[in-house]
Amino acid sequence: MESDEQLYIRVRGGDRTALAGLVERYHGPLLKFLSRMTGQTQSAEDMVQDTFIRILTCRGVPPEHFRPWIYQIARNLARDYFRSAAFRRETFYLPDEDQGDDWMAAPVETESLALQSSDCVQVNALLQCLPARQREVILLRFYQEFSLEEISTITGAPLGTVKSRLFHGLRRARMILEQEEVGQDE
Amino acid sequence: MNNPVDRLTDGLDETQRQALGDLNALAHFLETDLGTEPETAGRDHLLTVLEQYLPGSPAIKRRQWTNWLRLAHSQSVLFEKSFWLAGLLVLLLGLSLSVIDGRDLLPLVFIVVAPLLAAVGVAYVFRPETRTLGELERLTATGAAELLYTRLALVLAFNLLISLLLLLLIWLEGPQVVLWRLTLIWLGPMLALTGLAFYATIRWNSLVGAILPLGLWGCLILLGWSEAVARATEGMTPAFWLLLIISRSDPLLIGASLACLVGLGLLGLAGRTAPGGEKSWS
Numbered sequence: 001m002e003s004d005e006q007l008y009i010r011v012r013g014g015d016r017t018a019l020a021g022l023v024e025r026y027h028g029p030l031l032k033f034l035s036r037m038t039g040q041t042q043s044a045e046d047m048v049q050d051t052f053i054r055i056l057t058c059r060g061v062p063p064e065h066f067r068p069w070i071y072q073i074a075r076n077l078a079r080d081y082f083r084s085a086a087f088r089r090e091t092f093y094l095p096d097e098d099q100g101d102d103w104m105a106a107p108v109e110t111e112s113l114a115l116q117s118s119d120c121v122q123v124n125a126l127l128q129c130l131p132a133r134q135r136e137v138i139l140l141r142f143y144q145e146f147s148l149e150e151i152s153t154i155t156g157a158p159l160g161t162v163k164s165r166l167f168h169g170l171r172r173a174r175m176i177l178e179q180e181e182v183g184q185d186e
Numbered sequence: 187m188n189n190p191v192d193r194l195t196d197g198l199d200e201t202q203r204q205a206l207g208d209l210n211a212l213a214h215f216l217e218t219d220l221g222t223e224p225e226t227a228g229r230d231h232l233l234t235v236l237e238q239y240l241p242g243s244p245a246i247k248r249r250q251w252t253n254w255l256r257l258a259h260s261q262s263v264l265f266e267k268s269f270w271l272a273g274l275l276v277l278l279l280g281l282s283l284s285v286i287d288g289r290d291l292l293p294l295v296f297i298v299v300a301p302l303l304a305a306v307g308v309a310y311v312f313r314p315e316t317r318t319l320g321e322l323e324r325l326t327a328t329g330a331a332e333l334l335y336t337r338l339a340l341v342l343a344f345n346l347l348i349s350l351l352l353l354l355l356i357w358l359e360g361p362q363v364v365l366w367r368l369t370l371i372w373l374g375p376m377l378a379l380t381g382l383a384f385y386a387t388i389r390w391n392s393l394v395g396a397i398l399p400l401g402l403w404g405c406l407i408l409l410g411w412s413e414a415v416a417r418a419t420e421g422m423t424p425a426f427w428l429l430l431i432i433s434r435s436d437p438l439l440i441g442a443s444l445a446c447l448v449g450l451g452l453l454g455l456a457g458r459t460a461p462g463g464e465k466s467w468s
């Protein structure tokens with residue numbers, strides 16, 4: 001089977017079949033990643049399209065490793081989305097003081113996950129309770145199965161920071177889930 | 187790696203794993219989410235849209251100049267009033283310095299300050315608060331490099347206009363000054379400093395983008411300014427004659443031409459650094 005990198009080189013040569021191949025491989029995974037990241041399917045659809053447009057309009061040197069690269073683009077678009085005026089209007093926005101940076105979706109209040117109608121929505125509710133920086137690391141590790149080194153490349157954060165975000169994110173997610181279970185028992 | 191807990195914790199230190207405790211419940215809970223599968227119609231639509239961006243697609247047309255103007259207009263909203271006011275202030279300052287009698291030294295101040303305005307302006311315009319590229323791209327499907335260069339053109343055009351007006355005033359006061367040479371000698375440092383500010387801002391951040399050209403220009407001023415001031419204040423060479431000498435100096439002209447090339451090179455290099463989504467700014 002042709003590698004992503006080979007397909008991408010053909011795409012840059014204007015090959016429609018290669019483009020269809022890349023879309024086939026990445027449309028679903030990117031949509032899932034961005035939907036979980038933003039909690040918004042429609043915005044995620046738009047971002048997937050933007051991600052592909054970016055790789056098509058890229059004039060730089062083709063990436064050595066295509067998969068981390070395309071996720072890096074998607075992740076950056078998600079970051080832009082959190083910074084966008086539209087997002088700030090729609091949500092309660094707080095700067096991430098712990099990280100000394102200003103992009104982070106304000107974690108939503110822990111609502112009762114049990115009130116959500118499906119498993120998918122339940123998980124989404126839990127993920128949206130996490131700070132975006134922790135959420136993206138968990139998503140890239142658990143669902144996309146990137147190594148922590150690759151996640152470090154994608155997010156531009158040092159490996160130690162990635163580990164720390166994963167650790168704190170998991171601890172927080174576990175705590176929320178346990179609280180939810182206690183609430184259900186009561 | 188099928189074990190869902192390993193998928194969560196692989197790569198973490200042993201102490202971190204132990205501190206996290208039993209993550210089975212969390213891992214299985216996360217596993218229940220199969221995610222949003224795209225519909226076939228949605229994929230077909232995506233492919234149709236993307237085909238327009240394929241290299242060689244007839245849908246890709248060269249941007250008309252009117253579109254560039256529209257893009258420039260849309261980007262001009264990023265320039266706050268303070269930016270235009272600072273430029274106008276320098277214009278007024280240069281104007282007043284040029285017309286005040288008996289202050290031969292003052293026009294030199296303008297020569298020193300003017301290139302910095304462009305460099306600081308570039309760093310200012312590309313500061314983190316104006317990074318709405320993703321949002322704009324979603325609306326316009328405009329490439330990141332196009333947006334960057336449009337902003338840059340706005341900064342340069344504004345500063346160029348101001349500086350040309352002031353150089354014109356100097357020339358009107360002393361027609362012996364060769365205007366095109368003086369303009370090129372001024373343009374060289376401005377392009378080099380702007381290129382440096384642009385590259386450093388894109389490559390690192392706006393603070394580095396402001397400090398580097400300021401530092402470089404400061405060093406050059408320290409090297410040459412004291413002698414120029416001494417010669418002007420001691421009456422050996424009036425400031426106006428210094429300008430005259432500057433405008434007629436071949437080594438300075440060659441140096442400025444080289445600085446122009448360096449500046450253009452840095453602007454190009456910054457553009458190549460920017461596209462592709464590999465840098466975090468995108």
